[in-house]
Amino acid sequence: MKLKVYADRMSQPSRAVIIFCKVNVIDYEEIKVLISKGQHLTSEFAEINPMKRLPAIVDGRFKLFESHAILIYLACAFPGVADHWYPADVAKRSRIHSVLDWHHSNLRRGADTYVSNATIAPVVGRPLNPQAAAEAETLLSSSLSKLESFWLKDAGRFLLGGNQPSIADLSLVCEIMELEVLDEKDRARFLGPHKKVQRWIENTRSATNPHFDEVHEVCRH
Amino acid sequence: MTLKIYADRMSQPSRAVIIFCKMNGIDYEEIKVHISKGQHLTSEFAEINPMKQLPAIADGRFKLFESHAILIYLASAFPGVADHWYPADVSRRSRIHSVLDWHHSNLRRGAATYVFNTTIAPVLGRPLNPQAAAVAEPILSSALSKLESFWLKGNGRFLLGGNQPSIADLSLVCAIMQLEVLDEKERARLLGPHKKIQQWIEITRNATSPHFDEVHKVLMKAKEKLQNQRLKAAKNEEGGSDMKKALPSRL
Numbered sequence: 001m002k003l004k005v006y007a008d009r010m011s012q013p014s015r016a017v018i019i020f021c022k023v024n025v026i027d028y029e030e031i032k033v034l035i036s037k038g039q040h041l042t043s044e045f046a047e048i049n050p051m052k053r054l055p056a057i058v059d060g061r062f063k064l065f066e067s068h069a070i071l072i073y074l075a076c077a078f079p080g081v082a083d084h085w086y087p088a089d090v091a092k093r094s095r096i097h098s099v100l101d102w103h104h105s106n107l108r109r110g111a112d113t114y115v116s117n118a119t120i121a122p123v124v125g126r127p128l129n130p131q132a133a134a135e136a137e138t139l140l141s142s143s144l145s146k147l148e149s150f151w152l153k154d155a156g157r158f159l160l161g162g163n164q165p166s167i168a169d170l171s172l173v174c175e176i177m178e179l180e181v182l183d184e185k186d187r188a189r190f191l192g193p194h195k196k197v198q199r200w201i202e203n204t205r206s207a208t209n210p211h212f213d214e215v216h217e218v219c220r221h
Numbered sequence: 222m223t224l225k226i227y228a229d230r231m232s233q234p235s236r237a238v239i240i241f242c243k244m245n246g247i248d249y250e251e252i253k254v255h256i257s258k259g260q261h262l263t264s265e266f267a268e269i270n271p272m273k274q275l276p277a278i279a280d281g282r283f284k285l286f287e288s289h290a291i292l293i294y295l296a297s298a299f300p301g302v303a304d305h306w307y308p309a310d311v312s313r314r315s316r317i318h319s320v321l322d323w324h325h326s327n328l329r330r331g332a333a334t335y336v337f338n339t340t341i342a343p344v345l346g347r348p349l350n351p352q353a354a355a356v357a358e359p360i361l362s363s364a365l366s367k368l369e370s371f372w373l374k375g376n377g378r379f380l381l382g383g384n385q386p387s388i389a390d391l392s393l394v395c396a397i398m399q400l401e402v403l404d405e406k407e408r409a410r411l412l413g414p415h416k417k418i419q420q421w422i423e424i425t426r427n428a429t430s431p432h433f434d435e436v437h438k439v440l441m442k443a444k445e446k447l448q449n450q451r452l453k454a455a456k457n458e459e460g461g462s463d464m465k466k467a468l469p470s471r472l
Contacts, residue, residue, distance in 0.1 A: 064315055065319060066322035076311045090298050091283055091294075095290075097290035101288075102287055105326070109326070146272070
């Protein structure tokens with residue numbers, strides 16, 4: 001039975017999982033669950049993921065949610081996934097866990113909250129919240145600074161000094177791509193100061209194209 | 222060179238890492254970094270962890286922060302750690318990753334923010350923030366409900382139906398222990414409805430005894446201090462009318 005990936009391409013972590021599958025030629029069926037239509041809130045989807053969030057996967061009878069757990073599972077359970085995605089080396093792997101953990105309360109929270117409040121909220125039917133957006137802006141800015149000065153400080157094209165992408169690059173870059181839905185000036189304000197971050201986004205995009213661009217088409221409308 | 226653990230036992234994730242090391246006979250040196258004294262904000266500590274958070278470890282030249290990454294590293298890098306802490310089986314391991322990931326934005330966020338902004342902040346030199354607490358409370362309540370109804374469903378004694386503790390049990394129970402410093406009524410209101418959670422906390426505590434209690438002493442001391450302050454404040458309120466009578470003679 002084929003792997004099922006429940007996803008909404010408007011969801012950053014959904015995109016990371018889909019791009020990973022495409023790049024690694026993992027055979028899967030994408031089941032679109034549209035957040036803007038509330039499809040993640042149905043009782044059917046709750047059977048897949050009681051937290052009502054995306055992405056989620058079903059591999060045979062095994063169900064899993066949380067994109068980092070999913071990416072790690074796919075890297076380990078499917079043959080032919082190159083080591084650089086999730087290295088066997090304990091120290092390298094731990095650093096990937098470290099940035100993926102940091103991500104939740106920093107880049108993810110900052111970017112997602114800011115963009116939701118600033119832009120997408122009217123589309124999904126919830127009101128804008130300027131105060132939450134202001135707090136999120138601070139968090140987003142500080143996260144981008146930390147990416148520039150720490151996570152990308154070593155001589156490498158990817159996070160943690162890597163010369164090949166890992167699941168962490170995919171997860172974090174997909175998050176930053178959410179900023180594409182902001183207007184040009186806003187986006188330039190956040191990303192403009194960070195040259196390493198900009199280069200790294202391009203590196204990750206090149207390393208995973210044409211899938212990266214194809215999966216990100218939804219952000220460009 | 223011995224593993225160094227930079228920790229503050231008032232910090233929930235610091236406690237999880239220390240208890241794990243003690244349980245598994247991992248040789249380490251605990252370097253206390255006191256948040257209440259701002260020691261996590263020094264440039265020396267920034268050399269260890271530029272994010273200025275606890276816990277952090279240094280194993281030889283290898284430095285690491287984020288408690289889940291640390292727990293996984295320790296389980297993988299040190300010999301003699303029993304499989305149940307971080308199973309080799311890919312599916313079981315993935316479920317542990319799933320709950321540890323969920324934890325960040327749910328139980329951790331709800332519990333830490335709520336307790337900090339209603340109670341602990343002054344202990345760490347910061348003001349209480351009832352507005353932030355109000356935002357955190359529903360996150361905490363919903364996280365506890367999800368623990369009770371989903372993560373603890375099934376017949377196991379631990380999370381995900383396990384019959385032995387994993388690093389996830391340690392991480393999440395240490396987070397819930399922070400609620401100990403709340404006023405009794407508050408704590409009962411939040412935890413009272415959740416029988417499975419209460420049982421699971423006890424089971425985890427027993428499974429990691431005597432280290433669990435020893436490592437939680439600092440928190441329990443803070444709890445006692447806060448309880449005494451509350452009693453004093455309540456007494457002062459009662460004695461308020463007597464004080465008013467005494468005042469004119471002092472003017």
